[in-house]
Amino acid sequence: MSKAIHDLVLRxxxxxxxxxHRLDFTAPSPLPExxxxxxxxxxxxxxxxxxxxxxxxxxxxxxxxxxxxxxxxLVGEGTRRLAxxxxxxxINTVYPLGRGFTMPEKGxxxxxxxxxxxxPLLFLSARLKAGGxxxxxxxxxxxxxxxxxxxxxxxxxxxxxTTEDGSLGEKGxxxxxxxxxxxxxxxxxxxxxxxxxxxxxxxxxxKASVPCEVSLENTMACGVGVCLCCVVPTTEGNQCVCTxxxxxxxxxxxxxxxxxxxxxxxxxx
Amino acid sequence: xxxxxxxLCGLRLKxxxxxxxxxxxxxxxxxxxxxxxxxxxxxxxxxTAEPRAGNPYPRMAETAxxxxxxxxxxxxxxxxxxxxxxxxxxxxxxxxxxxxxxxTVESYVEVAEKMAALDHIRAIELNISCPxxxxxxxxFGTSCPSALAVTAAVRKVYPKxxxxxxxxxxxxxxxxxxxxxxxxxxxLSLINTLLGMAIDAEKRKPVLSxxxxxxxxxxxxPVALRMVWQVTRAVNLPVIGIGxxxxxxxxxxxxxxxxxxxxxxxxxxxxxxxxxxxxxxxxDYMIRHRVAQIRDLVGGLIL
Ligand SMILES: Cc1cc2nc3c(=O)[nH]c(=O)nc-3n(C[C@H](O)[C@H](O)[C@H](O)COP(=O)(O)OP(=O)(O)OC[C@H]3O[C@@H](n4cnc5c(N)ncnc54)[C@H](O)[C@@H]3O)c2cc1C
Ligand SMILES: Cc1cc2nc3c(=O)[nH]c(=O)nc-3n(C[C@H](O)[C@H](O)[C@H](O)COP(=O)(O)O)c2cc1C
Ligand code: FES
Numbered sequence: 180m181s182k183a184i185h186d187l188v189l190r191x192x193x194x195x196x197x198x199x200h201r202l203d204f205t206a207p208s209p210l211p212e213x214x215x216x217x218x219x220x221x222x223x224x225x226x227x228x229x230x231x232x233x234x235x236x237x238x239x240x241x242x243x244x245x246x247x248x249x250x251x252x253l254v255g256e257g258t259r260r261l262a263x264x265x266x267x268x269x270i271n272t273v274y275p276l277g278r279g280f281t282m283p284e285k286g287x288x289x290x291x292x293x294x295x296x297x298x299p300l301l302f303l304s305a306r307l308k309a310g311g312x313x314x315x316x317x318x319x320x321x322x323x324x325x326x327x328x329x330x331x332x333x334x335x336x337x338x339x340x341t342t343e344d345g346s347l348g349e350k351g352x353x354x355x356x357x358x359x360x361x362x363x364x365x366x367x368x369x370x371x372x373x374x375x376x377x378x379x380x381x382x383x384x385x386k387a388s389v390p391c392e393v394s395l396e397n398t399m400a401c402g403v404g405v406c407l408c409c410v411v412p413t414t415e416g417n418q419c420v421c422t423x424x425x426x427x428x429x430x431x432x433x434x435x436x437x438x439x440x441x442x443x444x445x446x447x448x
Numbered sequence: 449x450x451x452x453x454x455x456l457c458g459l460r461l462k463x464x465x466x467x468x469x470x471x472x473x474x475x476x477x478x479x480x481x482x483x484x485x486x487x488x489x490x491x492x493x494x495x496t497a498e499p500r501a502g503n504p505y506p507r508m509a510e511t512a513x514x515x516x517x518x519x520x521x522x523x524x525x526x527x528x529x530x531x532x533x534x535x536x537x538x539x540x541x542x543x544x545x546x547x548x549x550x551x552t553v554e555s556y557v558e559v560a561e562k563m564a565a566l567d568h569i570r571a572i573e574l575n576i577s578c579p580x581x582x583x584x585x586x587x588f589g590t591s592c593p594s595a596l597a598v599t600a601a602v603r604k605v606y607p608k609x610x611x612x613x614x615x616x617x618x619x620x621x622x623x624x625x626x627x628x629x630x631x632x633x634x635x636l637s638l639i640n641t642l643l644g645m646a647i648d649a650e651k652r653k654p655v656l657s658x659x660x661x662x663x664x665x666x667x668x669x670p671v672a673l674r675m676v677w678q679v680t681r682a683v684n685l686p687v688i689g690i691g692x693x694x695x696x697x698x699x700x701x702x703x704x705x706x707x708x709x710x711x712x713x714x715x716x717x718x719x720x721x722x723x724x725x726x727x728x729x730x731x732d733y734m735i736r737h738r739v740a741q742i743r744d745l746v747g748g749l750i751l
Contacts, residue, residue, distance in 0.1 A: 182480040184720060222718070230665065231510050231718060273720060400508050400515055401717040405473035405493075407519045408508035417501055417522060 182273060182403070183211045189268045190246060195327040199295070200262040201238065203248045204270065210247060213240050215303035216279030216394055216426040219249065220402040221261065222271040228256040234399050234421075236299035236371070237275060247274075250328075252295035276402050277425050279303075280369055280392050286312035287336065289365040289389075291380050293319045293353055293372025299394050299426075300371055301331055308335040315339070315365070319353030319376070322346045354379040363387040370394070381429040385436060391429045395420045450734040451741040452727070454488070456686050456708050457609040457634035459543055459570055461488035464742060465699060465727050468690055468713030469494055469547035469573065469613075470519065474533055475540050481720045486727065488709060489543035491637075492533075494575050495563075497555040499525035509646035509655040514665030514692070515714060516644050518658040521549050521578055526559045530566065538568045545611065549575040553601045556588075560606045571608055574599065574633075577615030577640035579662045589615035589640075592627035599631025611688065613637035614675075616668075621675045622682045629683050637688040637711065638679060639672045665714040666692040673705050680706025680747060694722060696729025703745040 187204035194200050220232035239248040251262050264270070280303050288307060290300045297318060307314045316332040317339045319325075323346040332338045340348025341356050349356055353376060368384045370377050371394040384391035397409040397420040404422035411420050412433040418424070429435050452463035466489040467475075474492050475484035484490065502522025509516040523529075529546075537544050546569045550556035556574065563569050576589035576598055588594045599612055612628045614621060616639040625636055641662025646655040672691025680687050689707030693699055694715035702710045715722040730742060739745060 184481060228512075229510075230513055231515060398506060398508055400517070400714075401471075403473075403477050403720070405471060405477050406508070406517065406717060407470075407493075407502065407522050408506075408517055410502070410505055410507065410522070 181211065182276065183208075184271065184273050186269045187247065187272045189264055189266050189270065191266060192262070192264060194262075195250075196324045198253045198324065199327050200251045200253075201248055202251060202261065202264070203246055204272075206245050206247060210240060210242060210245055211275055213237050213247070213275040213302075214279035215306050216299050217275035217277050218299075218402075218425060219247075219272050219274030220276060220399075221249070223257045223260050224264065224268070224270075226260060229260065231400055232273070232402065233257045233261070234276075234396075234402055236394065236425075237302055238298045239302055239305065250295060250298040250301070273402060277421055278423065280394075280426050282306070282310060283312060283367040285366055286314065287365055288312055288314050288367040288369065289363065290314060290316040290332070291319075291353055291368060291370040291372070291376075292316070293376040294325060296370070296372030296376070296394070297328065298371070300369065301328060303369060304332055304335050317341070317353055317356055317358060319356075319372070352376070352379070354383060359383050363389050365389055367391070378435060381432075381435050384429065392426050393429060393432075394425045395427065396425065450731045450739075452730060454709055454743050454746075456688070457571070457611070459489070459609055461543055461709060463488040463727050463730070464703065464709035465723055465730070466491055466545075466688065466709055466711045467716065467723060468711035469575065471713040471716045474537060475544075476536060478716070478720060482724050485541035487542055487723050489545050490540065491545045491547050491573055491711060492537065493523060494521050494547045494549040494578065495523055495526050495529045495559055496521055496549050496551075497526055497558045499523065499528065504657040506655060506657055507661075509661065511644070511646060511663065511665075512667060514663055514667030515717075516646055516656060516661035516663050517641070518656045518661035520658070526562050530562060534566055534568070543570050544568055545571045545573050547573045547575050547613070548602075549578055553598050556598055557601050557605055560602045564606050564608060569608075571611055571634075572602075572606060573611040573613050573637055574602055575613050575640070577613050577617075579615070579617060579641055579643045579660070586615050586617060586640075586643075589613075589624065590618050592623055595624050596627040596631040599628050599633050603632035609634045611635040611637055613640055615640050616671055616675055617643045622678050625679045625683045625685070629685050633685060635686045635688065635708075636679060636683070637690055638675050639668070639691050642668050642671065664692070666694060668692050669698060673701060676702055676707050677705040677749075693726070694719070696726045696733055699726050699730060700733055700745065703742070704747070704749045706747045706749075708743070708746055
């Protein structure tokens with residue numbers, strides 16, 4: 180699986196909700212082979228306030244049309260600028276990076292996504308469908324405006340929804356969904372979203388003895404394993420999320436078997 | 449034909465563009481993008497006597513035209529380097545230079561001695577300028593007596609070219625450069641990162657786990673240029689210019705200021721093709737300015 184640097188050309192910019200855009204790009208040469216869970220480093224159009232590339236999970240790939248899509252949640256200057264590009268815009272992209280999700284031996288499986296965490300899960304869902312695995316999906320957000328692309332997930336299984344304000348689906352956090360009140364009828368849980376959510380999902384999966392893989396979003400500088408800025412403590416010491424991850428089996432992550440520590444507690448120097 | 453070759457304290461380089469320590473891994477990480485034999489030299493990631501886990505996450509903060517890092521010399525130690533990393537490095541057909549770090553004079557000496565036994569490590573770059581470790585590192589590079597002492601101690605055990613990488617976090621870079629020259633250095637690398645800090649106003653917290661970190665990228669280029677200029681005028685040692693080099697024009701500026709060669713660091717993160725683009729850009733510059741040999745640009749600033 181070798182990495183490529185391509186000048187991707189924007190084909191379509193679809194606004195899915197006030198905070199989400201899907202960018203569909205055409206590659207100038209054949210797309211490299213991509214796995215669900217892998218990501219790309221996009222060079223934001225030049226301007227003040229953004230210096231480094233921005234990492235985004237691969238959201239969808241179509242080898243027939245030679246197109247690749249990313250789901251962008253607006254959080255700061257870089258994502259705002261990317262969400263504003265017009266068709267024909269060229270975005271220099273390094274991809275595919277990192278290691279993706281492992282395929283299950285048998286289904287059914289559960290995907291759990293919070294916020295832009297659904298980005299890699301849509302690609303994963305398509306791959307699981309192709310492999311014949313039934314895939315249910317649990318999506319969580321603050322309001323109904325965070326819940327997007329449910330129809331795409333519905334093609335492959337049941338879709339469960341939670342919102343913090345109760346505007347769609349069950350009210351509360353994803354981990355409070357009634358699904359977790361019964362024994363989990365799944366062989367595998369795949370999750371992506373904010374770290375606090377991932378840790379809570381990991382605890383639930385562990386309690387139910389269901390294997391679980393999570394995709395982490397540590398801040399990155401290089402994306403290729405040379406700067407050592409993106410590390411996470413694992414059973415094998417500090418490892419780079421950009422090369423050893425972003426997908427990790429929870430039993431490799433140190434401390435993830437304990438109740439979530441306060442997300443941004445003061446670090447020890 | 450443009451002649452890009454330069455000589456630096458006995459090292460013959462095919463071109464003056466090297467990769468900076470900690471920004472190019474061990475070379476193979478960029479192999480999908482271009483042949484790692486292309487740079488004039490590769491300075492590999494810092495190696496210490498014992499394995500080091502580095503600092504806790506978060507280790508990075510983006511800044512205006514640059515970034516802060518607080519990696520803290522994470523590496524698997526010299527013994528792992530010798531048995532696992534060195535065999536791979538031998539396959540790369542360019543000059544390989546090891547970056548040596550430590551917390552005591554003895555630990556620098558231990559790593560230097562072990563590096564001396566490795567044929568394909570053609571030189572070492574002594575890192576007395578890392579701002580991200582509590583003991584050692586920058587402490588050695590910010591006082592003249594300790595900079596001299598560590599250089600002299602390593603000099604005794606290391607017969608090959610000894611490059612010393614200086615910290616910009618000093619009152620007078622020239623005085624430190626003189627001390628290191630007195631200690632027996634063959635060349636100087638400057639600069640390492642500038643000590644800086646980033647704060648998250650919303651959380652009222654520092655961004656980095658270590659509060660302070662090292663600033664790199666285009667933001668530090670003017671400071672680096674000034675230091676290269678001052679040191680090459682005052683000290684009779686070849687200098688490798690480092691700091692914010694992202695384009696061929698930046699490299700030319702450092703050569704004109706007096707550097708014999710340059711290193712490309714943070715630019716590798718933003719543009720993985722930075723090094724090959726700088727090398728071909730240097731050729732274009734030579735054609736436009738009718739310069740036959742790149743070494744003729746060194747110190748060629750017109751005042
Ligand atoms: C492997 C990986 C995959 C990712 N996939 C996606 C994706 O598919 N879709 C998507 O929308 N986003 C994704 N992200 C997150 C995305 O990279 C960041 O949101 C983006 O870099 C922010 O850039 P910005 O300039 O808009 O914000 P900045 O101005 O850099 O930051 C704005 C605010 O967002 C916070 N922030 C910045 N980066 C992150 C981050 N990585 N995680 C959490 N908070 C952050 C900052 O602390 C700050 O408060 C991914 C991140 C990683 C590491
Ligand atoms: C992530 C990162 C890691 C670094 N690690 C090292 C190191 O191990 N040893 C060292 O001497 N310098 C290290 N440096 C400093 C660089 O080699 C270089 O001196 C500095 O970044 C300035 O150059 P630049 O602006 O081109 O990046 C590191 C810099 C960065 C950004
Ligand atoms: S982002 Fe540089 S090592 Fe992961």
